Amino acid sequence: MTASPGLGTPATAAPGLLRSVFRQHAAGVAVITASGPGPVGFTATSLNSVAAEPPLISFGVGTSSSSWPVLAEAQHVGVHILGEGQQELAATFARSGADRFGPSTDWCRGPEGVPLLGGVVAWLVCRVAARIPAGDHRIVIAEVVAGDPSEGGRPLVYHQGRFTALRD
Incomplete structure (x- = not known):
């Protein structure tokens, strides 16, 4: 098989190739939280809607x-859709060793004891339904049990290795 005209030479499949290609893919930014001995959370760009009935993410x-x-044992998780002005919140939850639930983070306990972040575009609380091994990750499938889309606003986007906003 030869490369199509106008296309570069194909690269061999490797983690670097995957990262390079997905830098071209704009993704919404979410923070996933859970409660264990203390609250935990991380920034995710892999959030997907899976099904409407039942409502799964x-x-x-x-x-x-x-x-x-904590996520390996959690029965429920919080899913927070970040807004365009929340780059610092996204960076805090992405940074290793950061005090994610420190004084600068607006949060409270929500349904099922899940840590909920304030000021986000929308949030969900979900019951974990499955954890599926996928290489060095797990794909978590969870069913929506509560939520609030009322904050509204424009989403934060991750593209080309940085947090950004949609352009008009």
Whole structure:
């Protein structure tokens, strides 16, 4: 098989190739939270709507993530859709070793004891239905049990390795 005209030379499949290609894919930004001995959370760009009936979502989480031990046991998770002005919140939850639930983070306990972040575009509380091994990650499938879309606003987007806003 030869490359099509106008296309570069195909690269061999590797983690670097996947990262390079997905830098071209704009994704919405969410923060996933759960409660264990203390609250945990991480920034995710892998959030997906899976089904309307029953209402299911999915996201990926690395098994080396500091949040994974709690997520591996959690019965419920919080899903927060971030708005365009929440780059710092996204960065806090993406940064290893950050005090994610410190004084600068507006949060409270919500339904099922899940940590809920304030000021987000929308949030859901979901019951974990499955954790599926996928390489060095787990795909978590969860059923929506509560939520609030009322904050509204424009979403935060991740593209080309940085958080950004949609352009008009």
